[in-house]
Amino acid sequence: MSQTLPHALLRQAHIRGSAIALRYKRLGIWHERSWSEVAREVSQLAAALHQRSLGRDDDLLIISQARPEALLLALAAQWLGASVTLLDPERDNQALLNVLRPRFVIVQDLDTLQQLRERDVVVFLDGRGLSQYPDAGLIDYADLRTDASPPAHTPQPDATAFVFHAETTLRLTHAQLLVGARALVDREHLGADDEALAARVFAASGQARYLLAPWLHAGFGLNFPEALATRDTDRRELGPTLVLGTRESYARLEQWVRERLPLPGTFSHRVYRWAMQPSPSPLRRWLGYWLVRRPLLDVLGMSRLRVPLLVGPALNPDSAAFFGALGIRPGHWQEPASRHEPSDHLLPQSA
Structure with missing residues (x-):
């Protein structure tokens, strides 16, 4: 049985090496990586980070949306015994960064770079714009390769894997x-x-608990949309069987559908309301499914959905009723007891 996340990756590469582990979209085209390819790249990245003196007791800071490169670098750092701190690029992290003073940083783009004042090693996930900083010592992810052999994987099960602030x-x-x-x-x-579908920001503990770790343990496919703006289109293309969301993300999908419904009072709107009502009649349920509910599921990219998951607060009653009518009843996972530390000491104290 796997004891660490990199061990779980190596196990999947051994069991189902040629099976698809990752899909990610670039410029409208889906690309695939097998478990063997993912394990090989993680080991190469671990060797490259080791050459730059990342090791046990270090922390790799990643400021990025959900991207496959960020995931692979996180596993590479954990291969070396380091922990990984994840921050949301959409938040103002300046006060926290002034206290953390990270040595090893992964940023997704130039906008994120502006938040950093001091750093030793910075890797860019999106190399566009690096020419503006020719003497800054920035590393393009595409150049983070080495022919050296990776060091032995030594982390212990009780070692910290992820840190969230x-x-x-x-x-x-x-x-x-x-x-x-x-x-x-x-x-x-x-x-x-x-x-x-890995559409949520990485800087959330639910993402690590209920998506990344299960992916490594079960060996299912993990798919990355091209961007947050394309996640709905990309979900419709993929038709995932597992969706992880929050109350807010489910409410956003509900609102997106409601804005596109026929106007109240029209025949089409009456059909919609008729189809969304529970009924003991098998014929009515069958007609309602094929006339309304199945087309709505297709539009949402949830026609193949088997495992809807919810982290955080429960759905509000309207959202629960809407998705319940579609046959979607998210399993609600409460956060288990974990080691927490007050984060007030990480922020500047007021005078």
């Missing part, structure tokens, strides 16, 4: 993540044939 500082160990992953996989009957 919000109201409190949350540290998740490899063991915590994998124990939770096994529980979710068993309860939801997840397997290698499932497909998940």
